[in-house]
Amino acid sequence: MNFETLFTFALLVATVYLFVSERLRVDLVALLALAALAVTGVLEPEAALAGFANPATVTIAALFILSAALLRAGAGQLAGQVMVSLFSRGQWLGLALLMVGVGAISAFINNTAAVAMLMPVVLGVCGKIGTSPSKLLMPLSFASMFGGVCTLIGTSTNLLVSQIAVEHGARPFGMFEFAPLGLVFFALGVGYMLTLGDRLLPERREADDLTTTFEMADYLTDVVLDEDAASAGVRLDRAPVVRELDLDVLEVRREGRRVSLPRGETMLLPGDVLRVRSTLEGIRELAQREDVSLAPTVRWRDEELDTADILLLEVVIPTGSALAGTSLERSGFRNTFGATVLAIRRRGKVVHDQLKKVPLAPGDSLLLEVRRSRLAPLRSSRDLIIVSEGELAEFRRDKLVASSLILAAVVATAALGIFPIVVSALAGCVALVLTRCLSLEEAYAAVDWRIVFLLAGVLGLGRALEGTGGAALLSDLVVGWLAPLGPVAVLAGLYLLTSLLTEAMSNNATAVLLAPVAIATAELLGVDSRPFLMAVTFAASASFMTPVGYQTNTLVYGPGRYRFSDYTRVGLPLNLLFWLAATLLIPRIWPF
Numbered sequence: 001m002n003f004e005t006l007f008t009f010a011l012l013v014a015t016v017y018l019f020v021s022e023r024l025r026v027d028l029v030a031l032l033a034l035a036a037l038a039v040t041g042v043l044e045p046e047a048a049l050a051g052f053a054n055p056a057t058v059t060i061a062a063l064f065i066l067s068a069a070l071l072r073a074g075a076g077q078l079a080g081q082v083m084v085s086l087f088s089r090g091q092w093l094g095l096a097l098l099m100v101g102v103g104a105i106s107a108f109i110n111n112t113a114a115v116a117m118l119m120p121v122v123l124g125v126c127g128k129i130g131t132s133p134s135k136l137l138m139p140l141s142f143a144s145m146f147g148g149v150c151t152l153i154g155t156s157t158n159l160l161v162s163q164i165a166v167e168h169g170a171r172p173f174g175m176f177e178f179a180p181l182g183l184v185f186f187a188l189g190v191g192y193m194l195t196l197g198d199r200l201l202p203e204r205r206e207a208d209d210l211t212t213t214f215e216m217a218d219y220l221t222d223v224v225l226d227e228d229a230a231s232a233g234v235r236l237d238r239a240p241v242v243r244e245l246d247l248d249v250l251e252v253r254r255e256g257r258r259v260s261l262p263r264g265e266t267m268l269l270p271g272d273v274l275r276v277r278s279t280l281e282g283i284r285e286l287a288q289r290e291d292v293s294l295a296p297t298v299r300w301r302d303e304e305l306d307t308a309d310i311l312l313l314e315v316v317i318p319t320g321s322a323l324a325g326t327s328l329e330r331s332g333f334r335n336t337f338g339a340t341v342l343a344i345r346r347r348g349k350v351v352h353d354q355l356k357k358v359p360l361a362p363g364d365s366l367l368l369e370v371r372r373s374r375l376a377p378l379r380s381s382r383d384l385i386i387v388s389e390g391e392l393a394e395f396r397r398d399k400l401v402a403s404s405l406i407l408a409a410v411v412a413t414a415a416l417g418i419f420p421i422v423v424s425a426l427a428g429c430v431a432l433v434l435t436r437c438l439s440l441e442e443a444y445a446a447v448d449w450r451i452v453f454l455l456a457g458v459l460g461l462g463r464a465l466e467g468t469g470g471a472a473l474l475s476d477l478v479v480g481w482l483a484p485l486g487p488v489a490v491l492a493g494l495y496l497l498t499s500l501l502t503e504a505m506s507n508n509a510t511a512v513l514l515a516p517v518a519i520a521t522a523e524l525l526g527v528d529s530r531p532f533l534m535a536v537t538f539a540a541s542a543s544f545m546t547p548v549g550y551q552t553n554t555l556v557y558g559p560g561r562y563r564f565s566d567y568t569r570v571g572l573p574l575n576l577l578f579w580l581a582a583t584l585l586i587p588r589i590w591p592f
Helices: 003-021 026-039 045-053 055-072 075-087 091-106 111-129 137-148 156-167 179-194 196-200 240-245 280-288 333-337 372-380 397-415 421-434 440-446 449-467 470-485 487-502 507-525 530-540 551-557 564-589
Strands: 220-225 248-254 257-260 273-277 292-294 310-316 339-346 349-351 365-371
Touching: 003 026, 003 449, 003 470, 003 507, 026 045, 026 449, 045 055, 045 449, 055 111, 055 156, 055 397, 055 421, 055 440, 055 449, 075 091, 075 111, 091 111, 091 137, 091 179, 111 137, 111 551, 137 179, 137 196, 137 551, 137 564, 156 449, 156 507, 156 530, 179 196, 179 530, 179 564, 196 564, 220 280, 240 280, 248 339, 280 292, 310 372, 333 339, 333 372, 365 372, 397 421, 421 440, 449 470, 449 507, 470 487, 470 507, 487 507, 487 530, 487 564, 507 530, 530 564
Parallel strands: none
Antiparallel strands: 220 273, 220 292, 248 257, 248 273, 310 365, 339 349, 339 365
16 A cells, blocks of 8 residues: 555544544544545645535535525424324324424434434423423434435435536436435334334423423522621622632522622622522532521522523524533623523533533533523524524524525426536525525525535545545445355445444544545445445445434434443344445346
8 A cells, every 4th residue: 555545544543533532623624534634745735725616515414404494484383393292192193193294304304403403392291291201302303313314405415425426427316316314214114113113212301491400499598698798899700709609600680680690890799699500519608608698498499599580491502513522711701691500410410510621512401591692693503593482583484485495496407407406506505595584694604604614624534535546445345245145245244334333423424534435445346336335325324323424313312311332222123223224225226
């Protein structure tokens, strides 16, 4: 092997390690890999930057905009209202139609956006019918993946692998070419979740309000400043009681008036009642101080903390959030969002101590107290997703028909071959702006640029892997020992490898890196590459065994109060079922 091949292999190993370990953000890892390839000359600058102009990358960016327009018009909320009425007729029927509905939506719009929109509605349904969210949220996430594999635009991996096929002289994948196997996956997945999957799902009942759910009773108290209190006559941010015990002051009550989430310059006076959040140790120390008194214990409920100006919210940190890996203190969370974090739920456990210093991670659920006037930054942020029922963005109902027709036109013109999908998608985005379904600023904001940069980076790495001969060598190493058993055995091995990798790192990155291996494998065996490409495509979008393998799994992790093992227990049989179905059906639908 020459220098270029050795360097590309070393870079591939380092990149996969960083993807899996999450030591750095995945988009940054992809850009670092791309820069390394360009600096060392493995890729010419034009080849290194080609991923940014790749039709698949542009199409995926456009689909973010198309999805945003439909969801802003209230499509998800409308589906949620129908869902509430269905669950009132029976939980089994409601669950079946919930999965069918979200699957149908996810076949044409971004999976993550669809799940984020429906999560608050599902949580509201759980409260109304007395069902644990853990029984509905994982099926919601899985069903979005079932639907995503049915069409070309259902998930970004389909578009990426289709474009890689085109670059190797094959015809592009059709809009509904995935449907024969995708619908089988859909039927198997829904059937599994309604039977064995439902029995394997945990039942962790939520309390009837957020304060109780996040176990706040022992971490909230009211403190009265005595006449001789050292903190009386001092600014809040300089008050000894606050600085010495590291309290979060949520409210100051004075002579019948309430100041919620007071600012640092608020002057404290004798007789003030401070509502504070602290640790158990901090509250014990408060009880021992001689210049303050603890008010009588109350039964803490959401209404004790909600006011005309202040609201309790549950939010989730999604995959790719800029908050991941940082802390509340380093990120300036309170100043950015005008919100105080009262508790963090992670992997089924609630954290109350040293909140400002806890490193945040994707899937964390945060209990916030936020000013109602500061809801807009939370709603528009890509770094947090609101999951509390009722706190949904205002919808543009009058644009629902226009948005739906534009999306239908994009799908129809691409399916009929009138325009390439990238042209149809871009034209659809322009139509959305011209019809005022979205403003130009909203269209730009709808694109998840982190995904765009991730794709551009891994496409460059995939190009280098193939150009240096690394894909052929990797193919020989990975599946060469299966070659004597025939192409079906090789396809089964390639599907299994893709499935395992996508459980630990980005599904897009997995597809882009293994698609060249699939093509090299087909050349090695002297057969058509399409069956192998389909194996990679379907396996990369079927990630059920971990909460980090797919963005929607991460989203429901905290609100569902799941543990890591829950995904493995429910997802492993489903992965095996899909693996068996793919091995049997792909060679029949796409012959070698």
